[in-house]
Amino acid sequence: MTHPLHPPQGDEPDARFQADVPVRRERRSPENPERLYILTGEDSERAPLDLVTLIVAKGDPSPTAQPEQSAVVRLCRTPLSVAELSAYMALPFSVVTVVLTDMLAADLVLARAPIVRSALPDRSLLEAVMHGLQKL
């Protein structure tokens, strides 16, 4: 990393240094949300899957399974997040959740729910993450 962090030191003046920031944020006021629709339709029919819910297959693909389901079973012999499934299968996240909802109902896969932020984050969890980052 070659570029210096400010404040500039030494005798060389830093032409990029500007004491004043020319713009300033104003607190937001509510605005009308835009109307948007996801193509796959009803949300209520889908299992509550997060991008980082880990999916694990419970067995071998059935010869009669839909190709999407066979692909999920093949990919999830070891845990894989829904986001990674979406990426490897080149399918939108919402479509993958529809496929997985059926598979969860048919007991073909297990879903390991993520740890989400709660009102009081778990200090030991954060410490574990910091410990892991330090090893990078």
Add this chain to the structure above:
Amino acid sequence: MDFKSSDTLTSGAITGPRAQDVLPATATAAVKVVIVGGFGVGKTTMVGSVSEIRPLTTEETMTQAGIGVDDNYGSETKTATTVAMDFGRISISDELVLYLFGTPGQERFWFLWNGLFEGALGAVVLIDTRRLQVSFDVIGRLEEKGVPFIIAVNDFPDAPRHPMDALRRALDLEQGVPIVHCDARHRASSRDTLMTLMRYLHSLAVAKA
């Protein structure tokens, strides 16, 4: 590289993770952090510099109803937009996995992925001092949603440099929100940025306890 055909699935052409990218069977829990910022601010660069896997992309398609449809006598116009989000992964331990999502700054895209922010431990708002304004809206949204965040200034070589307190005033930040400089291209710098976020989250947890 990006060709996708409808017969991808039936032809069995799906390539899964490379052998070295497979998670151990012991992986039982995942957490996520969102890196959010304007177009070209370096989100994907940061994800890529610190991820243990080559960054992947998840996509979502949405349709947007035409504005002012009442004036169109029912000929409602809709446009389909594909929104992509790059992400990476860091194995924290045999059981715990951290995912990093680089997310467009516009909130109208956020809802496409369930719980993207609601479930995240926190967020890194990546900013470019040449285009500070593009981060204003996202900071406001995070404040409203109660998502804890830090500010990381991606130090582009030709970007103006400001004193930290001037930046803090310009961004109208709550007391205690950390601002750090980083170089998103470098793994150590990106890691340190994530570490700053974790320390901040930890301090919030300690303060509440």
